[in-house]
Amino acid sequence: MLSGATGRLVRTELTLMKREPVTLTFVFAFPVITMLIIGGSFGTEPDIAFDGINPSHWYVASYLTVVIAATGLIMVPVHLASYRERGVLRRFALAGFPRWSFAIAQFVTGSVAVAASSLLLLAVAAPVYGIPTPTGWLPLLAALAFGTVAFVSIGVLLGMTLPSARAAQAVGLLLFFPSFLLGAGGPPPHVMGSTLRGIAHVLPLTWLTDAVRGPWLGLGTASGSLALTAVTALAASLAALRRSRV
Amino acid sequence: MTDFEVDDEVVTVAGLRKSYGDRVVVDGLDLAVRTGEIVGLIGANGAGKTTTVECIQGLRRPDAGTLRVFGMDPMTQGVRVRRLLGSQLQDASLPDRLRVAEAVDLFDEARFGDGADLLEEFGLAARRRSPFAALSGGERQRLFLVLALLNRPRLVILDELTQGLDPAGRRDVWAAVQRLRRSGRSVLLVTHELQEAQVLCDRVIVMGAGRVLDVGTPTELVARHGGHITIRFSLPDSNPAPSSLDQVQGVHEVIVDRATITINGDRECIVHVGAALAAQGLFPADLTVDSPDLEQAVLRMLVDAEPVAGDLVVTTC
Numbered sequence: 437m438l439s440g441a442t443g444r445l446v447r448t449e450l451t452l453m454k455r456e457p458v459t460l461t462f463v464f465a466f467p468v469i470t471m472l473i474i475g476g477s478f479g480t481e482p483d484i485a486f487d488g489i490n491p492s493h494w495y496v497a498s499y500l501t502v503v504i505a506a507t508g509l510i511m512v513p514v515h516l517a518s519y520r521e522r523g524v525l526r527r528f529a530l531a532g533f534p535r536w537s538f539a540i541a542q543f544v545t546g547s548v549a550v551a552a553s554s555l556l557l558l559a560v561a562a563p564v565y566g567i568p569t570p571t572g573w574l575p576l577l578a579a580l581a582f583g584t585v586a587f588v589s590i591g592v593l594l595g596m597t598l599p600s601a602r603a604a605q606a607v608g609l610l611l612f613f614p615s616f617l618l619g620a621g622g623p624p625p626h627v628m629g630s631t632l633r634g635i636a637h638v639l640p641l642t643w644l645t646d647a648v649r650g651p652w653l654g655l656g657t658a659s660g661s662l663a664l665t666a667v668t669a670l671a672a673s674l675a676a677l678r679r680s681r682v
Numbered sequence: 683m684t685d686f687e688v689d690d691e692v693v694t695v696a697g698l699r700k701s702y703g704d705r706v707v708v709d710g711l712d713l714a715v716r717t718g719e720i721v722g723l724i725g726a727n728g729a730g731k732t733t734t735v736e737c738i739q740g741l742r743r744p745d746a747g748t749l750r751v752f753g754m755d756p757m758t759q760g761v762r763v764r765r766l767l768g769s770q771l772q773d774a775s776l777p778d779r780l781r782v783a784e785a786v787d788l789f790d791e792a793r794f795g796d797g798a799d800l801l802e803e804f805g806l807a808a809r810r811r812s813p814f815a816a817l818s819g820g821e822r823q824r825l826f827l828v829l830a831l832l833n834r835p836r837l838v839i840l841d842e843l844t845q846g847l848d849p850a851g852r853r854d855v856w857a858a859v860q861r862l863r864r865s866g867r868s869v870l871l872v873t874h875e876l877q878e879a880q881v882l883c884d885r886v887i888v889m890g891a892g893r894v895l896d897v898g899t900p901t902e903l904v905a906r907h908g909g910h911i912t913i914r915f916s917l918p919d920s921n922p923a924p925s926s927l928d929q930v931q932g933v934h935e936v937i938v939d940r941a942t943i944t945i946n947g948d949r950e951c952i953v954h955v956g957a958a959l960a961a962q963g964l965f966p967a968d969l970t971v972d973s974p975d976l977e978q979a980v981l982r983m984l985v986d987a988e989p990v991a992g993d994l995v996v997t998t999c
Contacts, residue, residue, distance in 0.1 A: 441791060448780065448788045455779040523774035530739055530769045531789050531829070532761060 442537040445528070449545045458514055458605075462506045463553050468560050470621055471499040475565050485626045489653050492565035496558075497652045498620045501583060501645045503553045505620065507546050508587025509594075509612040510605070516542055516595025517604035539592050539680035546588035554580075572651030579647035579662050582669040586640060589672035596679040615641035640668050690717045691750075692837050692868045693738055698747035700733050700892075707733045709892035711747070715837065720859065720869040722879035725889030726984055731872050734889070735839055738870070739769060752836065765791070768835030770826040772842035772872075778815035782806055782825060785814065792833040800828040804858065819846030827855065831862075838862060841872040856882060876977040888980055890987040900976045905949070907983045908974030910934060913945040913955055915966035924962050930954045949973065 453459050478491035486494045516538065519525045529535055558567055570576045591608075598604045616622065618632060619641035625633055636642045643664040650658030693715040700708040708730040715721045723731050736742040737749055740756030740763055749756060756763045776785055786797040801807045804824040809817065817825065823846060830838055840859070844852040859882055862869055873879055879886050880900045888895045888903065896903060917924075918941070927943075928936045932951030937944040945955055952971055959966070 444788050448784060451784065452777055452779055519777070523771065524777060526741070527771060527774035527776065529741065530764060530767070530771065530774075532764045532791055 441533045442540055445533055445537050445541045446544045449541045450548060453545050453549060459511045459549060462510045463503060463549050464556060466506060467499050467502045468557050471495055471557060474621060485624050487655055493568040493653060496561045496565055496567060497649045498645050499557055500554050501620045501641060501648055502616055503557060504550050504583045504587050505612055505615055505641050507549050508591040510608040511549060512542050512546050512588055512591025513594035513604040513608050514601050516592060517598045518601035521600045536680050539676055542592050543588050547584055550584050568653060570652045571654040572657055575651040575657050575662055576648060579644060579665060582665045583644040586665060586669035586672050589676040592676035593672060593679055615639050620645045692717055692752060694750045696748045698737060698749060699745045700737060701745055707892050711894055713887050715868050715870050717868055718863060718866045719884040720863050720871055720882050722883035722886040723870060723872045724879055724886060724980060729889040730892040731889055735872055766836045768830035768838045770830040770840045770843060776814040779813050781811055781813050783810040789829045790832050794834055796832060800831055804828050820848060820851040823847055837868045839870045844875060844878060876980055880976040888983055890984055895983050895987050904974055904976055904979045907979040909982060910946040911949050912972040915943055915969035916941045917966060924959060924964055927958060930958050
């Protein structure tokens with residue numbers, strides 16, 4: 437367990453997370469509501485457009501990555517940039533909190549948000565669409581772990597770089613929605629045109645979603661996508677820690 | 683004022699220099715803060731006050747010069763230095779949804795258990811469950827002061843302490859700062875409020891263009907830079923103009939405009955003019971004395987030092 441200044445900061449951030457409307461909206465409400473709508477739009481029969489998978493199950497699996505992306509691209513950067521803009525980080529630094537402790541606190545808070553929202557999403561999905569049993573637990577859990585590290589680190593990087601909460605929100609939304617529509621929660625790749633598919637293939641959220649869907653829905657291990665997600669996690673976390681140093 | 687030994691120095695700054703790009707913000711600055719004294723740091727906007735304080739706090743690395751806080755280098759021993767510092771910042775904030783009691787718990791590094799008493803002392807006990815966003819400007823300033831004092835710091839840095847406070851709140855905070863001095867703690871007070879500096883500070887450091895323009899007690903600075911005092915009174919037409927007032931000790935100028943007499947001179951001339959009038963049997967009931975204060979002294983210093991002194995935001999309380 438974290439102790440001392442960093443522990444106090446993490447506990448405080450977890451408390452504040454529950455009171456933050458952006459978090460409650462984008463990380464908890466948005467994925468659940470859109471999963472319910474999209475998941476019910478294509479029926480529950482296996483469909484060739486969805487690699488022969490039940491479309492509802494396809495979207496249940498996909499929307500766990502939407503939770504991760506919303507946390508990393510919207511919640512974390514807006515929160516952190518707001519702190520920087522208003523001098524909260526400066527006040528914390530003067531009170532003896534190491535600057536890196538904010539990055540740690542954001543990482544822990546982001547991970548808890550992802551876990552809590554994922555559980556909520558699965559709890560809602562289970563009685564409505566059912567939850568498919570994963571065929572490869574290890575690669576699935578690895579993908580979720582790498583994805584969380586990657587996107588929360590990207591969030592820390594954005595929050596430590598962008599000048600204001602408004603800028604962070606604008607950039608975050610601009611990154612989130614195309615990624616969401618092309619890489620996770622939108623139409624399946626088979627119905628997209630070649631240009632959109634080409635764009636989707638270079639999005640980190642597409643890599644993560646492929647790495648999650650593959651072992652979950654029996655579509656293969658998606659080791660290439662998992663490797664890309666792992667590399668993104670490593671690069672983003674190093675960059676975030678470097679940006680968070682005093 | 684107490685005479686302090688050199689080892690009483692809590693902060694020692696010698697030849698501090700700091701630039702941002704080509705712009706020199708602090709240019710060879712020397713200053714000292716001693717145990718148990720309140721030192722005011724005042725100057726125009728852009729004079730280098732905040733940068734100086736940030737160097738003392740270890741938040742900025744000086745380009746040159748020596749800087750010691752409790753004998754330690756704030757850059758290399760920042761964690762130890764900051765444990766002895768309590769800082770109230772002008773332009774810092776807290777998360778909107780953080781409650782008062784949660785803020786106290788978050789910042790209570792030393793766990794002396796002073797939080798409840800400090801909240802009571804600064805009138806925030808009833809606001810323990812209020813989120814930061816719901817506090818008034820004055821309540822926020824008082825909360826920042828509570829947070830600055832939580833860990834029983836030996837040096838307290840206060841930046842624009844009473845900004846946004848009403849007169850009663852300002853007096854309360856001034857009293858709290860005076861209690862800090864009585865408890866043996868040192869205070870570095872960065873302020874635009876010159877009346878505040880005059881009331882609270884043992885010594886005032888006036889900065890301009892990154893340099894120290896002068897240092898002294900408020901009284902010394904007023905005496906050196908404040909200019910003349912002015913005595914005004916009027917006499918009924920039946921009274922003859924008092925004779926030989928221009929010969930009175932300390933008087934520089936006597937202006938007679940019909941029944942109104944204006945005398946400019948040194949502070950000491952007040953007593954001598956009074957004595958001269960009494961000796962002539964004159965007791966004007968409307969006699970007033972305008973004495974220069976720290977505000978006038980500082981303004982004069984800044985005007986003499988640089989043409990941009992008008993940037994100083996002077997607020998009279």
